[in-house]
Amino acid sequence: xxxxxxxxYEYLEFASAAHCLxxxxxxxxxxxxxxxxxxxxxxxxxxxxxxxxxxxxxxxxAWLRGHHSHYPLGQKLNIIARKGAAELSWQELGLELQALLxxxx
RNA sequence: GCGGGAAGAAAAGACGUCUGCUGUGUAAACAGAGGAAAGUCCGGACACCUUGGGCAGGAUACUUCCUAACCGGAAGCUGCAGCAAUGCAGAGCCAGCUCCACAGAAACAAACCGCAUGCUUGCCCUCAUGGCGGCGUGUAAGGGUGAAAUGGUGGUGUAAGAGACCACCGGUGCUUUUGGUGACAAAGGCAGCUAGGAAUGCCUUAUCCGGUGCAAUGCCAAAUAGGAAAGCUAUGGUGCGCCCACACCGCUUUCGGGUAGGCAGCUCGAGCCAAAGCGUGAGUUUUGGCCCAGAUGGAUAGACGUCCGUUCCGGAGCAAUCCGGAUAACAGAAUCCGGCUUAUUGACUUCCCGCGGGG
RNA sequence: UGGGAUGUCGUCUAAUGGUAGGACAGCGGACUCUGGAUCCGUAUGUGAGGGUUCAAAUCCUUCCAUCCCAG
Numbered sequence: 001x002x003x004x005x006x007x008x009y010e011y012l013e014f015a016s017a018a019h020c021l022x023x024x025x026x027x028x029x030x031x032x033x034x035x036x037x038x039x040x041x042x043x044x045x046x047x048x049x050x051x052x053x054x055x056x057x058x059x060x061x062a063w064l065r066g067h068h069s070h071y072p073l074g075q076k077l078n079i080i081a082r083k084g085a086a087e088l089s090w091q092e093l094g095l096e097l098q099a100l101l102x103x104x105x
Numbered sequence: 106g107c108g109g110g111a112a113g114a115a116a117a118g119a120c121g122u123c124u125g126c127u128g129u130g131u132a133a134a135c136a137g138a139g140g141a142a143a144g145u146c147c148g149g150a151c152a153c154c155u156u157g158g159g160c161a162g163g164a165u166a167c168u169u170c171c172u173a174a175c176c177g178g179a180a181g182c183u184g185c186a187g188c189a190a191u192g193c194a195g196a197g198c199c200a201g202c203u204c205c206a207c208a209g210a211a212a213c214a215a216a217c218c219g220c221a222u223g224c225u226u227g228c229c230c231u232c233a234u235g236g237c238g239g240c241g242u243g244u245a246a247g248g249g250u251g252a253a254a255u256g257g258u259g260g261u262g263u264a265a266g267a268g269a270c271c272a273c274c275g276g277u278g279c280u281u282u283u284g285g286u287g288a289c290a291a292a293g294g295c296a297g298c299u300a301g302g303a304a305u306g307c308c309u310u311a312u313c314c315g316g317u318g319c320a321a322u323g324c325c326a327a328a329u330a331g332g333a334a335a336g337c338u339a340u341g342g343u344g345c346g347c348c349c350a351c352a353c354c355g356c357u358u359u360c361g362g363g364u365a366g367g368c369a370g371c372u373c374g375a376g377c378c379a380a381a382g383c384g385u386g387a388g389u390u391u392u393g394g395c396c397c398a399g400a401u402g403g404a405u406a407g408a409c410g411u412c413c414g415u416u417c418c419g420g421a422g423c424a425a426u427c428c429g430g431a432u433a434a435c436a437g438a439a440u441c442c443g444g445c446u447u448a449u450u451g452a453c454u455u456c457c458c459g460c461g462g463g464g
Numbered sequence: 465u466g467g468g469a470u471g472u473c474g475u476c477u478a479a480u481g482g483u484a485g486g487a488c489a490g491c492g493g494a495c496u497c498u499g500g501a502u503c504c505g506u507a508u509g510u511g512a513g514g515g516u517u518c519a520a521a522u523c524c525u526u527c528c529a530u531c532c533c534a535g
Contacts, residue, residue, distance in 0.1 A: 006402050008535095009365070040402085050143090050437055055407090058125095062407035065124060090408065 002068050004061075005040030005078070014040075014078045021077070023100040025085040033076035037068060040078040043085075052086035059090065063097055071104045 005011065017029035041060055043053045060079060079100075088096065 004402085007365075008402075011402080042402095051435095054437065058406055059408095061126095062124075065407085 002064055003036050003038040005038050005076070011040060011042070011078065017078075021100050021103060023096050025082050025088065025096060026079055026100055027082070028077045028079045028100060031076040032074060035073055036076070037071060037073050038076040039064060041081075042078055043081045046083055047081050048086040056081060056086050059093055060097070063094055067098075071101060075104060 013031060014029040017031050019030040021028040021030060041057050043056055045053075047053055047056065
């Protein structure tokens, strides 16, 4: 199962992350974490207004729910959206996330 | 037909498969974003803080209503714009102060050039009642600046002039009658000729306003070091901006340490729907029915389909109809209400005005 | 969510309602063998709309953008 990262101090740990996954519209700092696959989502105001940010977050959550079994435990990452990510369609989003997380598999 | 103006409504629905979320409930099940949820521009409810008084400060501004209240709304009044429908604006510069750059004589107090006149022991000419100059007086017609110059036209009058006087017009103040709850309107009477602009300048008048905001506030649990340094300390500090009275005795800043949870507030409310009554209207009264998000790194969804219905576009057809496509924009509750403002798709509906044409 | 502040040349700043000024940077020229320094000249601005006023960067109002504070 995926554990969604919620508290603020846990997000601050990503500032010291050594590895970082990158793609065109996303980047994701990576930390080791025992026995779990934890994901946080960060979308700044530069990406779009509240409706666009909310929909992007729900789509990322839905995609991960369908694909998280492909990735091993022991990871903790924070998916950060960049400008233009809100304009992606569902298919484009899926392809890009697959490329982003391909290094984990 | 063209052009213009005003008002209104709506913000699609059902079903299926897979994967998921929140609340209520033992469970089955049921419910689950907007007209603007937005901007945070006003007004409240609610909660806490506050010893009393005064000052300061803030807001509003034609009238009458509506409303819990309002920088809100309704109906009117006046002025301005428009051929009209209609739209926009609204206390007071005769309480006082201030400002009006440049230009101009002068920006509200007067007189630079003028115009007229008196005196002259100055000068010229001297026949002089003349001319030039000087010192006064009267005047505001004329000048020419400026965004703005102190009623307009015509006459009487005068040394020259002037509302000094007269007629008409315009405007001001006071007042009478009538109509209206009122702003005001209509018709008179009297007075006196001037009153410039700016209160979204200070201000005046009237009315209203204590402060902080659900991260308010209360409770439970957990944790811990009431620690250290600096500054001010009774002529001090705290008690909301200031002052006085009064009360209390520490106060402020920085560093360091701990917590990173839960419950209540928290969704039944100036609530929504319908009918009837009252009112021109905003609204309001009565009766009946209904319960309609409550998250807390923040749910209310993601993907793929089907159906009918609506509307639009394109094509075919005499027509019924059929085929294909589209169904979007602005935008996401965070204590809750009432407004205002702003954003917005594709089509609508109703009414009004002007012009032109036809019957 | 609540509270608050600020918008002036490319940058940093001035300006009682009355011609938007200065510095640095830029461009052109002079000086130099060349560059720098220096001198001369030049272009460039009041966040947007509406209102008050003869006149608005300034006053009023509605938006827009940016920033700060509160767990």
